[in-house]
Amino acid sequence: MKQLSDLLLELYRASREVPITQFQDAAIGLIKPSLPFDCSMWATASLNPANFGLHAIHLHNEPEEMLTEYEAVKDQDMVGLALMKQKSGLLNVHSESLFAGKSFAAMRDFLSRFGHQNALITSRYDSNSDQTQFVSLYR
Numbered sequence: 001m002k003q004l005s006d007l008l009l010e011l012y013r014a015s016r017e018v019p020i021t022q023f024q025d026a027a028i029g030l031i032k033p034s035l036p037f038d039c040s041m042w043a044t045a046s047l048n049p050a051n052f053g054l055h056a057i058h059l060h061n062e063p064e065e066m067l068t069e070y071e072a073v074k075d076q077d078m079v080g081l082a083l084m085k086q087k088s089g090l091l092n093v094h095s096e097s098l099f100a101g102k103s104f105a106a107m108r109d110f111l112s113r114f115g116h117q118n119a120l121i122t123s124r125y126d127s128n129s130d131q132t133q134f135v136s137l138y139r
Contacts (some may be wrong), residue, residue, distance in 0.1 A: 087125035
């Protein structure tokens with residue numbers, strides 16, 4: 001419990017002391033020793049069934065082409081649908097289970113190439129803007 005309390009205090013301190021343009025990297029650096037992950041995406045998304053759009057994207061250990069290649073498979077993204085249903089909270093994703101079956105072969109290939117086999121996603125929905133902010137941590 002002390003480790004979590006210390007982490008929260010460090011995050012709070014960073015939110016006050018680190019320039020806003022550097023905060024996401026600072027926060028990721030603080031979280032990584034307690035919750036190991038390989039790469040992450042911190043973003044905002046529009047949450048309507050017609051257009052699951054990503055905005056204000058911050059990548060950590062992710063190549064930019066991941067975003068371009070995502071466009072080809074985003075219609076298969078069950079995680080986006082889960083975020084729309086759940087609105088806010090925490091999702092634990094095992095891609096082989098969630099995207100089982102022939103119809104998701106392209107999505108599984110995409111997730112495998114970018115090391116997204118397992119993900120922990122936390123999100124917060126803003127009903128005023130109909131958008132959610134989320135942080136995805138991948139292994």
